[in-house]
Amino acid sequence: MKPPCPPASIALQVCRVAALSAATALASHATVATGQTVFAAGAATNSGLVETCPPQPKRLRLPKNTSKTTGLMVTIDTRWSEGYGYRPVRFEVTSPVPSTTDRTLQLRFRAHDWRLSRQDAGAAEKTIVLPAGQTSIETTLAVPKLFTWYFVSWEVIVDGVKDKALSREPEKFTQHPTFDFDAFVMLRPTRRGSSGVAGLSNALGLMQRMTQFGRAEGGFGGLTLALVEKPLPEDWLLYTSLDVVCMSADELMAAAEDHPAAFDALRRWVRTGGALWVEQTDRGFEKAAEVSELLGLGAGPRFALPEDAEGPLADNPEWRWRQYYWRDPSQGIDYSDAAIEAELNNRNRRGRLSSSGKFAQAEMGFGAVAVFERNWQRGSGSQSWQRDAFAGYWARRAWTQRHGMSPDAANADFSNFLVPGVGLAPVTEFQVLITLFVLVTGPLSFWVLSRRQRTHLMVLTVPITAAVLTAGLVAYALLADGFGVRARARSVTLLDQAAGEQTTWSRRCYYAGMAPRGGLAMPTDTAAYPILPGWNDFDALGTSFRGRSVRWGGGVQQLGRGWLPSRESTQMLTLQSAPTESRIDFLRRGDGLAATNRLGADAELLIVLDDRGGVWLDREVPQESRVTLTKSDALAASNAVRTLVTENLPAPPAGFEAASANPLLDQQIRRRRRQLRREIGVDYAAIAVGDNLLNQVLERLTGLYGSPPLALPPRSYVAITLQNCQTPLGLDDVDQQGGFHVTIGKW
Numbered sequence: 182m183k184p185p186c187p188p189a190s191i192a193l194q195v196c197r198v199a200a201l202s203a204a205t206a207l208a209s210h211a212t213v214a215t216g217q218t219v220f221a222a223g224a225a226t227n228s229g230l231v232e233t234c235p236p237q238p239k240r241l242r243l244p245k246n247t248s249k250t251t252g253l254m255v256t257i258d259t260r261w262s263e264g265y266g267y268r269p270v271r272f273e274v275t276s277p278v279p280s281t282t283d284r285t286l287q288l289r290f291r292a293h294d295w296r297l298s299r300q301d302a303g304a305a306e307k308t309i310v311l312p313a314g315q316t317s318i319e320t321t322l323a324v325p326k327l328f329t330w331y332f333v334s335w336e337v338i339v340d341g342v343k344d345k346a347l348s349r350e351p352e353k354f355t356q357h358p359t360f361d362f363d364a365f366v367m368l369r370p371t372r373r374g375s376s377g378v379a380g381l382s383n384a385l386g387l388m389q390r391m392t393q394f395g396r397a398e399g400g401f402g403g404l405t406l407a408l409v410e411k412p413l414p415e416d417w418l419l420y421t422s423l424d425v426v427c428m429s430a431d432e433l434m435a436a437a438e439d440h441p442a443a444f445d446a447l448r449r450w451v452r453t454g455g456a457l458w459v460e461q462t463d464r465g466f467e468k469a470a471e472v473s474e475l476l477g478l479g480a481g482p483r484f485a486l487p488e489d490a491e492g493p494l495a496d497n498p499e500w501r502w503r504q505y506y507w508r509d510p511s512q513g514i515d516y517s518d519a520a521i522e523a524e525l526n527n528r529n530r531r532g533r534l535s536s537s538g539k540f541a542q543a544e545m546g547f548g549a550v551a552v553f554e555r556n557w558q559r560g561s562g563s564q565s566w567q568r569d570a571f572a573g574y575w576a577r578r579a580w581t582q583r584h585g586m587s588p589d590a591a592n593a594d595f596s597n598f599l600v601p602g603v604g605l606a607p608v609t610e611f612q613v614l615i616t617l618f619v620l621v622t623g624p625l626s627f628w629v630l631s632r633r634q635r636t637h638l639m640v641l642t643v644p645i646t647a648a649v650l651t652a653g654l655v656a657y658a659l660l661a662d663g664f665g666v667r668a669r670a671r672s673v674t675l676l677d678q679a680a681g682e683q684t685t686w687s688r689r690c691y692y693a694g695m696a697p698r699g700g701l702a703m704p705t706d707t708a709a710y711p712i713l714p715g716w717n718d719f720d721a722l723g724t725s726f727r728g729r730s731v732r733w734g735g736g737v738q739q740l741g742r743g744w745l746p747s748r749e750s751t752q753m754l755t756l757q758s759a760p761t762e763s764r765i766d767f768l769r770r771g772d773g774l775a776a777t778n779r780l781g782a783d784a785e786l787l788i789v790l791d792d793r794g795g796v797w798l799d800r801e802v803p804q805e806s807r808v809t810l811t812k813s814d815a816l817a818a819s820n821a822v823r824t825l826v827t828e829n830l831p832a833p834p835a836g837f838e839a840a841s842a843n844p845l846l847d848q849q850i851r852r853r854r855r856q857l858r859r860e861i862g863v864d865y866a867a868i869a870v871g872d873n874l875l876n877q878v879l880e881r882l883t884g885l886y887g888s889p890p891l892a893l894p895p896r897s898y899v900a901i902t903l904q905n906c907q908t909p910l911g912l913d914d915v916d917q918q919g920g921f922h923v924t925i926g927k928w
Contacts, residue, residue: 266325469552663694688870695747700911711752774809782804788898819890
């Protein structure tokens with residue numbers, strides 16, 4: 182969704198004149214307001230060099246002096262990217278004198294849409310303790326940003342009593358919410374006291390090209406830059422609103438040594454689909470090997486590159502060349518990996534691969550790592566079609582593209598992944614009951630009452646029979662769907678057994694006969710985003726603005742109000758990057774190979790690629806049991822995987838296509854959609870969830886669209902289960918139906 186941008190004002194034109202200095206000030210200066218809320222305007226340039234829209238909020242300190250009730254002060258910092266994802270809201274609580282006892286503080290932060298009448302559309306809360314003898318405590322509250330924040334409010338509850346001096350009622354968060362959620366968001370960490378511009382010379386050059394292309398051609402949407410002066414976050418969820426993190430090779434290595442927790446969080450975010458751009462300090466790609474070793478690129482599960490693929494380092498085959506201009510505009514531009522690979526290899530063999538435009542790229546889980554030369558963007562790559570190639574290539578990793586959704590827009594693929602057999606109207610039962618009603622209240626009732634000469638009682642028998650049959654229909658619908666929770670999940674897990682790490686993308690659908698008290702208890706290392714149905718076209722308020730709350734504490738992320746309502750199909754996309762003990766143990770027995778399934782669920786299919794070039798296959802491998810695998814070949818194994826994947830593709834329920842093919846219904850939907858778009862901006866997401874990275878991995882694995890199937894390196898395996906075994910569903914007692922889970926592991 183793209184909220185409408187207001188017309189340019191005189192003040193905005195003045196900001197554009199001094200854009201670079203304003204961006205520098207944004208990175209290096211933090212204004213502290215006392216006693217009142219202050220939000221700063223953003224800056225932009227005529228060439229689109231720097232965008233900060235909507236205007237970045239600044240720090241807030243409350244109150245001007247200490248609270249008369251509790252004697253405390255609170256500083257709140259909400260500065261970060263405005264994209265979808267988990268946004269860090271930093272609280273610092275200070276006391277002039279050390280506390281004599283432990284003080285419990287409950288922090289509640291609420292975000293509101295443009296209609297304050299709906300109260301808090303998004304909320305998060307957390308409880309912390311200010312220990313006795315201390316004067317301050319800091320904490321970061323991860324708040325899911327699922328829509329444009331127009332107003333924000335918060336409460337600080339000290340020892341069970343709300344402190345009004347430290348709390349705020351809803352106030353305007355941004356003056357002009359004009360952020361483009363299709364933009365490509367970059368984070369370039371800077372050091373305190375530095376201007377931020379010198380270290381960004383390369384990144385700003387990149388951004389200038391991309392934003393100029395986006396504004397001139399309208400095909401990329403622009404690039405938004407977030408400059409921060411604090412260390413990188415130590416929670417990978419706080420990176421989720423970004424698309425790329427740009428650092429020099431030296432800065433990356435320093436972060437690994439000096440800030441291991443932040444570096445680990447960065448690694449986990451890249452594995453879940455983020456992009457890391459590494460600048461070089463010198464010409465050449467000699468540091469790519471160090472980056473590869475630092476990030477462990479060659480150790481984890483990945484797809485094997487073609488045999489003729491060429492890269493900068495012979496000893497690190499995970500790297501391959503990329504270049505943002507690779508063919509003449511008259512031939513068109515093909516963004517597929519195969520087309521890029523073939524063209525770059527051809528250019529390199531003919532000595533026509535320009536060093537000014539190429540960069541090295543390696544896969545890291547679902548994400549990517551790119552290494553650039555110091556001045557790689559200079560040279561002849563200034564024509565619009567060349568920028569088109571580069572921007573189009575990286576546009577595939579923008580937030581909405583890689584997730585296949587917008588959390589505040591209806592998704593066209595919602596109806597193809599419902600829990601089987603629940604939430605459906607009892608049409609057949611209604612037809613049977615209405616037939617019985619007609620027969621009983623009509624001829625049968627008249628015949629019985631006329632024989633007893635009491636036909637006047639039909640004025641009572643008709644409504645009584647109608648009430649009984651109606652109650653029976655309602656009772657049947659309630660009992661048929663039950664009162665428990667049913668779930669359907671589809672996931673892809675990349676499992677690195679040597680490192681004990683897993684990265685999982687999971688699409689889930691829940692149906693609760695009665696919503697559980699407390700909602701869903703998800704791990705703290707899991708990101709959750711709602712997938713909205715398309716039938717909100719008929720909702721006057723728009724289901725995209727349903728309020729959702731998150732409570733942090735006790736080692737869990739409690740998804741409360743709004744996430745799992747009763748008697749309604751609810752879907753979400755979850756991403757998890759976490760340590761794991763799941764694995765499959767392998768044992769050589771002469772020329773044979775045995776496997777022990779420790780994934781936590783029975784495997785319907787297990788395919789193993791050993792270190793001798795052999796392919797092994799077995800079906801129905803029970804958990805915690807050892808089986809001797811059967812020697813197979815690549816063709817049979819790829820056919821087995823492709824068959825299982827195609828048989829379990831998401832599909833809408835029977836009869837859904839016929840309903841959607843109704844021309845009158847389509848016309849009504851389009852009319853309602855236009856009305857909602859005019860009123861509140863509700864619209865379908867630009868892409869569907871079926872296009873996200875989860876499905877792209879399955880397509881590469883099976884070779885459904887031309888890529889070679891099972892293109893995995895030696896000592897890899899593929900395990901397919903029908904029960905969820907890697908990521909918790911949030912409830913202890915849940916009935917799993919129609920699940921499909923693929924684990925790609927490296928042993």
